[in-house]
Amino acid sequence: xxxxxxxxxxxxxxxxxxxxxxxxxxxxxxxxxxxxxxxxxxxxxxxxxxxxxxxxxxxxxxxxxxxxxxxxxxxxxxxxxxxxxxxxxxxxxxxxxxxxxxxxxxxxxxxxxxxxxxxxxxxxxxxxxxxxx
Numbered sequence: 364x365x366x367x368x369x370x371x372x373x374x375x376x377x378x379x380x381x382x383x384x385x386x387x388x389x390x391x392x393x394x395x396x397x398x399x400x401x402x403x404x405x406x407x408x409x410x411x412x413x414x415x416x417x418x419x420x421x422x423x424x425x426x427x428x429x430x431x432x433x434x435x436x437x438x439x440x441x442x443x444x445x446x447x448x449x450x451x452x453x454x455x456x457x458x459x460x461x462x463x464x465x466x467x468x469x470x471x472x473x474x475x476x477x478x479x480x481x482x483x484x485x486x487x488x489x490x491x492x493x494x495x496x
Contacts, residue, residue, distance in 0.1 A: 422469035424460070427477040429484035447484050 372389045376399070393399040400406065430446045432439070463469040 417471075420468070420470040421473055422460070422463040422467070422471070423473045423475065424456070425475045425477045426456070426481075428481050431483040433483070447486075 369389055372387055376390065376393075390399065394401070397409075426448070428448055460472060463472075
C-alpha cells in the first residue's frame with residue numbers, strides 16, 4: 364500500500380466510527396499495536412495487568428540530594444541542615460543498585476528526586492547522571 368492509501372483508509376475508519384466496518388491490513392496493524400481497540404476491550408484491566416507484569420522488574424530509588432529546601436512547610440519533619448550527598452553516598456547508592464540487579468533481578472530503575480528543589484544541589488544531580496557504575 365502507498366501512503367495515500369493508508370491516509371484514505373484511516374479517514375474511512377474515522378468516518379465509519381471505528382473498526383467494525385473495515386477489515387484491512389492497516390486496521391489489523393492498528394489493532395495489533397493497540398492503537399485501535401475493540402469496543403469490548405477493557406483498557407483499565409490491560410493497563411493494570413501490564414503494570415503488574417513489569418512491576419517485579421522495577422526498582423524505585425528516591426534520592427534526596429540536598430536538605431536545602433526553601434519552602435519550610437509547616438508539616439515538614441526536617442530541621443534544614445545544609446547537607447548534600449557525598450562520594451560515600453554515591454558508593455552506597457551504586458552498591459544498592461547493583462544488589463537490586465544481581466540479587467533481585469531488577470531490570471529498570473525509576474529515580475525520583477525528593478525535596479523541594481533538587482537543583483539547589485545541581486552539582487549532585489549532574490554528578491549522579493554523569494558518574495558511571
